[in-house]
Structure formats: C-alpha cells, structure tokens
Amino acid sequence: MSRLDDRVAIVTGSGRGIGRATALRLARDGAAVVVNDLDPEPAAETVALILAEGGRAIMVAANTVALDQAHVLAAAAIEAFGKIDIVVNNAGTTRDRMFHAMTDADFDFAMDANFRTAHHTTLAAMPYMREVAKAEIAATGRPAYHRKIVFTSSVVALTGNPGQFNYAAAKGALIAVTKTLARELGPFAINVNAVAPGFIETRLTAAKSAGNALGIPEETRDFVRSLVSLGRLGEPEDVAAVHAFLVSSDSDYVSGVTIPVTGGQIGGM
Numbered sequence: 001m002s003r004l005d006d007r008v009a010i011v012t013g014s015g016r017g018i019g020r021a022t023a024l025r026l027a028r029d030g031a032a033v034v035v036n037d038l039d040p041e042p043a044a045e046t047v048a049l050i051l052a053e054g055g056r057a058i059m060v061a062a063n064t065v066a067l068d069q070a071h072v073l074a075a076a077a078i079e080a081f082g083k084i085d086i087v088v089n090n091a092g093t094t095r096d097r098m099f100h101a102m103t104d105a106d107f108d109f110a111m112d113a114n115f116r117t118a119h120h121t122t123l124a125a126m127p128y129m130r131e132v133a134k135a136e137i138a139a140t141g142r143p144a145y146h147r148k149i150v151f152t153s154s155v156v157a158l159t160g161n162p163g164q165f166n167y168a169a170a171k172g173a174l175i176a177v178t179k180t181l182a183r184e185l186g187p188f189a190i191n192v193n194a195v196a197p198g199f200i201e202t203r204l205t206a207a208k209s210a211g212n213a214l215g216i217p218e219e220t221r222d223f224v225r226s227l228v229s230l231g232r233l234g235e236p237e238d239v240a241a242v243h244a245f246l247v248s249s250d251s252d253y254v255s256g257v258t259i260p261v262t263g264g265q266i267g268g269m
C-alpha cells in the first residue's frame with residue numbers, strides 16, 4: 001500500500017525538470033498521473049518512464065494559458081481515470097530582462113506561463129474537486145478524503161531578484177492566491193499549498209550559453225551556491241519530494257502555506 005494509491009493527479013509542465021521528477025515521484029507513490037506539457041515529445045518520454053516502472057500515466061499536450069485547453073486537460077483526466085484528486089501547478093518559465101527594458105509583452109508572457117496556467121488548470125478542475133466534495137458532504141456529512149492543490153512559486157517571490165520583475169509578480173501572486181484559495185476550499189477538505197524552490201538544477205538555471213534564452217550566468221550560479229546552507233544547488237527530486245508530501249494525507253492538516261525548498265538559502269528563509 002503506497003500513500004497515493006487510488007489518487008489521480010494532474011502535473012502541469014511535467015515534460016521536464018521539476019515537473020517530470022514530480023510526476024515520477026507521484027506515480028511511484030501510487031497515483032495515476034496526467035502528464036501535461038506544452039511540448040508533446042518530452043511529455044511522452046515522462047509517460048514512458050512511468051509506464052516502464054509499472055505506473056499509470058497518460059499524456060495531454062496542452063497550453064493551459066488558454067482556459068479551453070485547461071478544460072481539455074481536465075476532461076482527459078476524467079476520461080482516462082474517472083476523477084481528479086490532485087493538481088500540481090508546476091508549469092512555468094522565465095523571460096528575464098531588467099525592469100527599465102521590460103516590455104508589456106515580456107510581462108504578460110511571464111504572467112501567462114506562471115500564473116494563468118495555474119489559475120486556469122485549477123479552475124477547470126473545480127467541478128471534479130469542489131463539486132464532488134460538496135456532493136460527498138451532502139451525502140455523508142463530510143468529504144471522503146482530502147483533495148490537494150499545489151502551486152509552484154519561487155524563492156524569487158520571497159527575496160526578489162534583479163531582472164525578474166515579471167516572474168516575481170507571477171510567483172508572488174501564487175503565494176497570495178494559495179492563502180485565498182485555502183480559505184475558500186478548506187470547507188471542502190481541499191488543501192491548497194505552495195512550494196518556493198530555490199535554485200534547482202534544470203534548464204532554467206543551467207549556465208547561460210550563446211543562443212540559449214533560458215539559463216543564468218555562471219557567476220550567478222557560483223554566488224547562489226555560496227548562499228545555500230547545504231552547500232549545493234537543488235535537484236528536481238528535492239522539490240518533487242515536497243510536492244509529494246503536500247499532495248499526500250501526511251499533510252492533511254497543512255493548508256495555505258508556502259514551503260521554501262531552498263537548501264537553507266540565506267535570505268530565502
């Protein structure tokens with residue numbers, strides 16, 4: 001018996017990085033996983049990795065910046081597995097520029113990728129989470145079990161970071177809505193929490209190379225490493241483990257909080 005047996009989880013942005021590690025971890029913990037990404041090829045690879053380990057997963061290529069795509073994602077989860085218990089809103093990316101040079105298009109891009117995806121995916125899941133819990137309360141007096149929503153914020157929302165006005169706005173907004181939704185959905189035993197990863201080894205934090213729009217300068221990587229109490233940058237599995245805790249019954253009495261997953265980054269809590 002694993003702690004997510006019988007649960008169905010959507011993990012957005014799970015074609016790569018933290019999302020892939022989370023999808024694999026949730027599947028190992030027993031969940032059926034709906035692997036969502038913009039890019040079908042890496043998402044299909046994640047599904048193949050889960051199936052190879054004997055887990056259950058399907059792939060839904062969708063960009064949930066658009067609400068209709070979020071509905072497609074939720075409908076696919078229902079068609080394949082019959083319910084939605086868990087949403088891990090992990091999709092996100094960066095488009096860094098110093099504030100004075102940042103265009104509205106840069107701002108909107110980061111808000112869409114990091115905030116609107118989470119907003120729409122969560123909204124599309126409501127009929128299968130809130131309404132189902134409400135029906136259970138009407139029938140038996142209480143929901144059958146706790147359902148879980150997790151947002152993937154960032155240490156940047158806690159510390160600030162030059163060049164990330166747009167990303168900080170989106171990730172800070174996720175912390176604020178975590179508290180708000182926790183209050184709205186608590187009566188339905190839906191826990192809403194967030195993680196704030198520090199610097200985790202993925203393509204977003206790889207050393208910047210020519211022609212690569214993502215990534216950060218090598219000097220920044222060295223500087224950040226010097227701030228981390230545990231002396232290393234994080235791995236995607238470090239965040240996946242906290243996602244897994246927050247979607248399991250082990251965290252049934254935890255809601256409305258943001259957990260920093262930073263290795264004890266000084267200034268990052």
Ligand SMILES: NC(=O)c1ccc[n+]([C@@H]2O[C@H](COP(=O)([O-])OP(=O)(O)OC[C@H]3O[C@@H](n4cnc5c(N)ncnc54)[C@H](O)[C@@H]3O)[C@@H](O)[C@H]2O)c1
Nearest residue numbers: 013015016017018037038090091092154197199200202204
């Ligand atoms: N890597 C870090 O240090 C770090 C730190 C703090 C927060 N985060 C956050 O963690 C999350 C995962 O980041 P990562 O480092 O694994 O990045 P990544 O680029 O390795 O993976 C992100 C995945 O999300 C997908 N994606 C992007 N926009 C999407 C959309 N609109 N719809 C569906 N999928 C989409 C990408 O295609 C990609 O496969 C992001 O929200 C990121 O902001 C990362």
